Amino acid sequence: MKNILILFVIVAFTSCNGQVSKKINTIDLTKLNQDVIGKNVQFVDVRKANEYFEGHIDDAINIDVSNEANFKIAIEKLNKNQPVYIYCYSGGRSNKASKIMEELGFSTIYDFSGGWSTWSKK
Numbered sequence: 001m002k003n004i005l006i007l008f009v010i011v012a013f014t015s016c017n018g019q020v021s022k023k024i025n026t027i028d029l030t031k032l033n034q035d036v037i038g039k040n041v042q043f044v045d046v047r048k049a050n051e052y053f054e055g056h057i058d059d060a061i062n063i064d065v066s067n068e069a070n071f072k073i074a075i076e077k078l079n080k081n082q083p084v085y086i087y088c089y090s091g092g093r094s095n096k097a098s099k100i101m102e103e104l105g106f107s108t109i110y111d112f113s114g115g116w117s118t119w120s121k122k
Contacts, residue, residue, distance in 0.1 A: 023106065024098045026113045029122070032057075032085070035110075042084040044075070046097040047116065057087065057112075057119050065097040072100065080106045087112035087119075 027035070036043055037058050045052050045060040052062035063074045065088070075097075078084055084106055088094040091113050098109045112119075 021102060023102050024109045024111060027085070027110045028112075029114050029118055031110075032087075032112050032114075032119075036085050036112075042078050042082055044078075044084060044086045044097075045116075046071070046086055046088045046093050051089065051116070055116070055120065057116065060087070065093050065100070068100065071097065072104065075101060076104065078106075080104070083108040083110060085110045085112065087115045090115045090117045 035041070043058065043060040045056045045062045046065040047062070048064050048066060049062055052060075052064075056062065063071055065071045084101065086094045086097055086101075086109065088097070091111070094111045094115065098111045101109050
């Protein structure tokens with residue numbers, strides 16, 4: 001009986017870990033430069049407004065994820081069937097935003113893993 005319980009826990013644990021989203025993709029600085037900068041894409045900075053106004057990447061629009069209710073309302077104005085590129089300062093808030101967007105039905109989300117921290121150093 002104990003062996004069956006252990007096997008069940010292992011199967012449950014590994015099946016949960018295997019469920020990786022196919023809608024959320026992490027991109028690096030090279031891919032951001034190649035696919036986003038200077039292009040007509042949906043590009044969102046999910047930091048607070050004061051952070052955005054201190055500096056932002058290219059022509060990103062600002063939709064602050066810290067107020068989840070307002071974020072959901074504002075993000076719904078984007079085209080869910082077109083790719084959306086997002087970033088924050090270092091990855092935590094953009095990770096949260098990408099999960100919310102996935103729940104809302106966005107088909108393809110690209111999360112710039114380096115965020116403003118990486119961009120501002122270049």
